[in-house]
Amino acid sequence: MQFLLFDDYVIHAVQNQDTQVLERCNRRDIEAWVMAPSVPLILERLSATGKADETRQALGRFLSAVTLLPVTGEELKSGLKAEAPAFSHALALEMAARYKLKGIVTTQPAAFPKSDVPVITPDQLDEIIARETQPDQPVPLLNILATYPQIMEGAEAAMLSVVRSGHYILGPQVEQLEQEMASYCGVQHAIGVSSGTDALLLALMTADIGEGDEVITTPFTFFATAGSIARTGAKPVFVDIEPDSFNLDPQRIAAAITPKTRAIMPVHLYGQCAGMDAINAIAEQHKLLVFEDAAQASGATCKGRQAGSMGDFGCLSFFPTKNLGGFGDGGMVTVRDPALYEKCKVLRVHGSAPKYYHKLIGGNFRIDALQAAVLRAKLPFLDTWLGFRRGNAQRYTNLFTEAGLANVIGLPPEVVAGHTFNQYVIRVKDGKRDALRAALAEKKVMTEIYYPVPLHLQECFRNLGHKQGDFPISEQAADEVLALPAANEVTATQQQRVVSVIRDFFK
Ligand SMILES: Cc1ncc(COP(=O)(O)O)c(C=O)c1O
Missing domain, CATH: 3.40.640.10 (Type I PLP-dependent aspartate aminotransferase-like (Major domain))
Incomplete structure (x- = not known):
């Protein structure tokens, strides 16, 4: 979940040493963005009330947990055209809408004009986080933008x-x-x-x-x-x-x-x-x-x-x-x-x-x-991300084992140490793979089959003269494999959810 932290909220958090949002960011509950052009203005306003060095360090600490959102010349001009009383508010709305952020966090929501972008207080942010981590949220197979910040x-x-x-x-x-x-x-x-x-x-x-x-x-x-x-x-x-x-x-x-x-x-x-x-x-x-x-x-x-x-x-x-x-x-x-x-x-x-x-x-x-x-x-960043993938793979293995499923589905063993789990692929036996996949999809858990048809059975390779049964281990794999969400951004809560849907399926 990505939120834009508006200038007033950043000032409030730095002045009051409020670390709540930073903790949320560090726990990967949310990703927070601050508009880059706001930084000198925020610093100026903070400096007016405190010692320059300390203020700069405190702001630096705060910004280390968030991502600075650069604003292009074209976005600035577009913000100028908007009909908001204050330019910075117009720009924030423009940026949040453009980058599909979940909302703008501010201490003064009333200062913003009406808009489709949710403008929320820090307390409302907590409510949203609580709601979004409820068990019925979709679990995508992967989110390419997750590492972008x-x-x-x-x-x-x-x-x-x-x-x-x-x-x-x-x-x-x-x-x-x-x-x-x-x-x-x-x-x-x-x-x-x-x-x-x-x-x-x-x-x-x-x-x-x-x-x-x-x-x-x-x-x-x-x-x-x-x-x-x-x-x-x-x-x-x-x-x-x-x-x-x-x-x-x-x-x-x-x-x-x-x-x-x-x-x-x-x-x-x-x-x-x-x-x-x-x-x-x-x-x-x-x-x-x-x-x-x-x-x-x-x-x-x-x-x-x-x-x-x-x-x-x-x-x-x-x-x-x-x-x-x-x-x-x-x-x-x-x-x-x-x-x-x-x-x-x-x-x-x-x-x-x-x-x-x-x-x-x-x-x-x-x-x-x-x-x-x-x-x-x-x-x-590659090795850190691979560490998350390996951690997720290990967590699945532990969760499946605790759920008594380790012998019901085939878990991917690390045959050669150094596996990166680009995919975490289980085997589902007895012709139940597609039904399990449908059950997961019904609960909004996305999965994929890599690959449903082995290459010797592809039409374009018919000239090679192969038939069903020539490579039985590959054919069986094609019928049984199912890749689960395990990319580095997938959370423990999401994994627990995946495992609980699979457990319910086999009950
Ligand atoms: C095993 C394997 N070989 C080759 C490729 C081809 O890579 P690219 O998509 O970059 O052309 C892929 C991509 O999915 C792959 O998985």
């Missing part, structure tokens, strides 16, 4: 500096993101690209995978994994998954290797690394390349190594719902071999090297400088 100041400043620099394609922001991600992942080389899908395609193209080649992968993944292999002209060769981790089963890989096999593409599904030691050992034995599809697993680890650092190539996605998500599409290729790194960079720009001379046919696979700037602002 945390990163807003950094991300907006970074975007603005790109916009004002005029450097929109590649350039310093992209290079710095590449260095920072390479260092985060513990790899030598990283290349920013247009999406996770393009990361896969570009990595395969860099290794000259194409017509006549086979790449072993899992049928239980997002389409882009096998789709990218097929787009190069190579054949995706499916191998079934492990039932516990949902990841490619290393034990089954050897049987699928033929003279045409060039590579293995494991997927770190739901944010948990595949069994990379075993996969790398098979690859080494058969002289195969390894492409990690780490789209769902930025920040995941396997024995201290980061996802994306264990194969010949690692492919990350910055799609907004991913562990590290941008404000649009984006991705990254990590490459071990320095020569392949150089080739990958050339293929990212149509194979052009030097400019307008093409020895290779590449594509436009560039990440936007704006996305790079945003991702750089978000990267320092």
Whole structure:
């Protein structure tokens, strides 16, 4: 719940050392915003009544728990046009409406003109919080904007500096993101690209995978994994998954290797690394390349190594719902071999090297400088956010166990330590998954099925000649999996609610 704290309330809270709202913010009950242009005015008014240094420090402490809402020139002009007696009131109403804030908190609601935006007192704020945390509130699967207040100041400043620099394609922001991600992942080389899908395609193209080649992968993944292999002209060769981790089963890989096999593409599904030691050992034995599809697993680890650092190539996605998500599409290729790194960079720009001379046919696979700037602002928060996800996963496991459901539904075990729980996925057996999903939806708990049809049964892969029953573990997973709300902003109260609906369903 997001509220705008109006100037008079900020002054009142700082003067009276009223820490109630700050405590609410720290507990994540609410997110509070203060209009940035109000700050000098608030400081002036506070300074008139107290010692300048102390006042400044007290205001600084207060503002550290809230987000400053920048106001653009266009918003200021629009506020001027509004018919409110005082400009600051008009601007507050304008900003709250524009950003769909839940209301404005003020000590003097009567000073505001009539409006659709709720204007409330601090006491009314408490009432709203009490009401909103009642058990019948919707539980979304995730809320992309939930972390926005945390990163807003950094991300907006970074975007603005790109916009004002005029450097929109590649350039310093992209290079710095590449260095920072390479260092985060513990790899030598990283290349920013247009999406996770393009990361896969570009990595395969860099290794000259194409017509006549086979790449072993899992049928239980997002389409882009096998789709990218097929787009190069190579054949995706499916191998079934492990039932516990949902990841490619290393034990089954050897049987699928033929003279045409060039590579293995494991997927770190739901944010948990595949069994990379075993996969790398098979690859080494058969002289195969390894492409990690780490789209769902930025920040995941396997024995201290980061996802994306264990194969010949690692492919990350910055799609907004991913562990590290941008404000649009984006991705990254990590490459071990320095020569392949150089080739990958050339293929990212149509194979052009030097400019307008093409020895290779590449594509436009560039990440936007704006996305790079945003991702750089978000990267320092990644490990904290992953900590929240892991905490939520552990809480679900405890709650399900306490509710006596640990053996009724399948809980996701951490097969490889370092799971990031990009998704917290349970198994619902005996054909009850869809009914449980409907029961949760009726109680406004949102869930998702990742993925309802394994790739060997997709129409577009009919030419591969597969049929129902070819990969039974993947098929069973597709019938049983259900992702629950577990993103880092999901609260303990919401999780308790999810578990209680599931408990009632199985009563
Ligand atoms: C396993 C997997 N691979 C690849 C991708 C493709 O990433 P993007 O959406 O950034 O193209 C995704 C995205 O959902 C994914 O989950």
